[in-house]
Amino acid sequence: MARPIDRRDFLKLAGLGGAVFASGLAGCAHMAGSGAGEFYFVQLSDTHWGFKGDALNPDAHGTLPKAVAAVNALPIKPDFIVFTGDLTHTTDDPKERRRRLAEFRDIVAKLENRNLRFMPGEHDASLDRGQAWMEFFGPTHYSFDHKGVHFVVLDNVSDPAARIGEAQLAWMKGDLDKQSKDAPIVVLTHRPLFDLMPQWDWATRDGKQAIDLLMPYRNVTVFYGHIHQEHHHTTGHIAHHSAKSLIFPLVAPGSRPKREPIPWDAAQPYRGLGFRGIEAEVEKPEYKLAEYPVKA
Amino acid sequence: MRRRSFLAAVAVGALFGNVSRAEERVIKVLARKFEFVPNEITLKQGETVVLELTSDEVTMGFYCKELNASAEIVPGKAVQLRLAPERAGTFDFICDVFCGEGHEDMAGKIHVTA
Numbered sequence: 545m546a547r548p549i550d551r552r553d554f555l556k557l558a559g560l561g562g563a564v565f566a567s568g569l570a571g572c573a574h575m576a577g578s579g580a581g582e583f584y585f586v587q588l589s590d591t592h593w594g595f596k597g598d599a600l601n602p603d604a605h606g607t608l609p610k611a612v613a614a615v616n617a618l619p620i621k622p623d624f625i626v627f628t629g630d631l632t633h634t635t636d637d638p639k640e641r642r643r644r645l646a647e648f649r650d651i652v653a654k655l656e657n658r659n660l661r662f663m664p665g666e667h668d669a670s671l672d673r674g675q676a677w678m679e680f681f682g683p684t685h686y687s688f689d690h691k692g693v694h695f696v697v698l699d700n701v702s703d704p705a706a707r708i709g710e711a712q713l714a715w716m717k718g719d720l721d722k723q724s725k726d727a728p729i730v731v732l733t734h735r736p737l738f739d740l741m742p743q744w745d746w747a748t749r750d751g752k753q754a755i756d757l758l759m760p761y762r763n764v765t766v767f768y769g770h771i772h773q774e775h776h777h778t779t780g781h782i783a784h785h786s787a788k789s790l791i792f793p794l795v796a797p798g799s800r801p802k803r804e805p806i807p808w809d810a811a812q813p814y815r816g817l818g819f820r821g822i823e824a825e826v827e828k829p830e831y832k833l834a835e836y837p838v839k840a
Numbered sequence: 841m842r843r844r845s846f847l848a849a850v851a852v853g854a855l856f857g858n859v860s861r862a863e864e865r866v867i868k869v870l871a872r873k874f875e876f877v878p879n880e881i882t883l884k885q886g887e888t889v890v891l892e893l894t895s896d897e898v899t900m901g902f903y904c905k906e907l908n909a910s911a912e913i914v915p916g917k918a919v920q921l922r923l924a925p926e927r928a929g930t931f932d933f934i935c936d937v938f939c940g941e942g943h944e945d946m947a948g949k950i951h952v953t954a
Contacts, residue, residue, distance in 0.1 A: 598899040636940045670938035705901065705912060705937040745936055745944075802932065802947065 551782040574675030581827070583588045583691050586615055586622045587820040589769030590789035592667065593651070594644035595633035600792040600805050603813070608651055610838050611790050611819055616656045618821070623690065625657055627789060628769035629701065629734030631677075638676060641668075656716065661688070665734040665769065666701040674702035685712055687719050692826040694723055698733040700748040706735060707749045717757050728829035731758065731766040736786065738779050744803040746771055755779050763829050771797070772805075774835060785833060788818040856882060864922070865889045871900035871913050874942025882951045888924040901937035904950060912937060928954040 549580040591608045601607060615625065645668070652660065662681040669677045674684045684699035696719060700708050708716075723729060731737070737751035748754070758764045764782045772789035773796065793806045793816030809815050814837060823832040869891050870877045882891055893902055895913040902911045902921065906929075911919045925931075935946040 634938075634941055634943075666938045671940060701938075704899065706938070707934070742903070742936075743932060743934065745934060803944070 570830055581691060582823065582825050583623045583693075583839055584620055584821060584823050585690075586618070586625045587767055587787050587822060588615070588625065588630060588790060589628040589819075590630040590665065590772055590791060591627070591648065592633040592789070592791035593648040594635065594640070595791050597792075599807055601808055601817075604791060606647075607790050607814070607817060607838055609654070610840075611813075612651060612654050614836060614838065615819065616654075620821075622657055622821070624659035624661060625655060626661045626732055626767070627652070627663065627731055628767060630667045630789075631662065631665070631767060632668050634667035634671065636671065638672065641672070641676045642679070645676060648649040649680055661695075661697065661732070663697050663732060663734060664699060664701050666704070666706070669699075669702045670704040672686070672706075674699065675703075685715065693728045693730055693824055693829070696720070696729065696731045698731060698737075698754060700733055700735045700737070700751065705749060706747065708751070710753055711830075713750065713753055713757065716754065720757060720761065722795050723761065725760055726762050728763045728823075728824075728826055729758070729761050729765075730831075731764065733766065733768045735770045736768055736777075736784060737766060738777065738784060740771065740775070740777070741797045741803070744797065746797065746803075755782065758782055765831055767822070774820075779791075784797075785820075787820050788816065788835065790838065792817065792818055793817065843864075844899075865894040866892050866920075866948050868892045868894070869902075871895045871946075873897055873940050874933070874946045876902075876933075876946065876948040877881065879948035880951065881948070882953065883923065883925055885925060885928045885952050885954050888922060891921040892918050892925060893921060894918045898939050900939055900946075901935045902933060903936040904931055904933035907933075907950065909933070923950075925950070925952040928952045 588611060593608060595604050618809060621812050631648045635641050664674055664677045664684050684702055685697055687696045700706055703709055735748045736746055737748050742747040759780060766784040768786050771786050772794040774788055775786040777784045793804060795804055806816055817838045820837050821834040862951055867881060867889055871893060893911055893913045895915050897915060900913045902913060907923055907925055909921055909923055910920050929952055931950045933948050933950060935943060
């Protein structure tokens with residue numbers, strides 16, 4: 545059963561994982577509504593179930609189960625777990641796509657915490673505009689509230705051209721209109737909303753429109769996936785944090801002439817893979833990030 | 841303004857439509873799963889060319905950031921993209937519309953010689 549965490553717990557927990565990164569606007573006090581306080585959630589991303597390629601990950605079938613076991617073994621139980629897209633590796637075969645989605649669903653069913661939040665990546669959803677994905681996981685964009693934080697899940701992948709689209713942007717505006725300008729807001733999505741590296745397809749074509757809608761809100765943080773590595777960026781006062789993958793890492797943005805995966809290193813298996821724990825301190829608001837490796 | 845709209849407006853003379861001028865070289869480029877044919881294009885600096893982009897299968901994308909050139913290629917509808925590169929170099933282009941299993945390797949180069 546989940547229990548409240550305190551700073552000492554989190555630091556102990558983070559010490560098991562690695563670097564801690566603080567995100568938020570320290571000193572920008574927020575009078576949170578009822579249920580405000582602290583909570584802890586976990587982000588997993590880019591699991592690419594169905595991928596095959598020993599040069600990049602000879603344990604492609606074992607990595608996600610290992611991550612599930614690692615989350616279950618966390619000494620502090622998260623309130624919920626988010627998957628920021630590319631649950632499965634793409635396939636042109638609709639039957640195989642559904643088989644991979646079903647297998648993924650069955651594996652993550654082993655997570656002890658059943659409060660799971662999903663969103664698609666382009667590998668899941670771009671070839672059929674999210675049809676198969678929705679059969680398993682429901683709507684591709686939605687919002688929810690948790691202990692004083694408003695979460696907005698955006699779909700920037702069901703359109704194969706990486707657009708959020710006018711209809712979803714209108715929904716987003718209506719959803720945000722219900723929030724006060726100092727409400728703590730977290731956006732969960734797959735692709736970066738800003739132009740990280742458009743020439744590597746690391747962007748959302750109309751991401752700027754989403755950012756423009758978010759700009760009037762003073763306490764906004766974005767968590768996303770897609771680029772298979774930890775990355776931190778700000779657009780104005782909005783922080784954007786990408787997560788590691790659970791299949792293979794990609795090279796750092798702009799570090800090579802082209803986007804490419806980093807080969808498996810037998811001397812350091814699972815290097816560059818991992819998941820993230822996030823401690824939300826609602827009243828500041830502030831998010832402390834701890835990165836956890838995958839271990840053999 | 842959306843990225844594509846912006847690029848269409850300013851892109852080194854990029855023009856969508858079916859009109860090319862008589863003196864301009866037209867280079868036909870087929871986008872198919874999962875390659876561009878040809879995937880290497882050589883131009884002269886200052887030369888104006890028209891890329892005539894087609895796809896027979898699914899909607900594809902053409903995006904060359906450094907030349908501000910971008911287009912969506914819908915099956916059965918050729919799109920013309922006018923380029924007049926002002927500097928020499930080699931510039932990568934990609935398919936930026938997710939088109940299938942090999943999408944992430946679908947790329948090419950434009951070589952602009954001085």
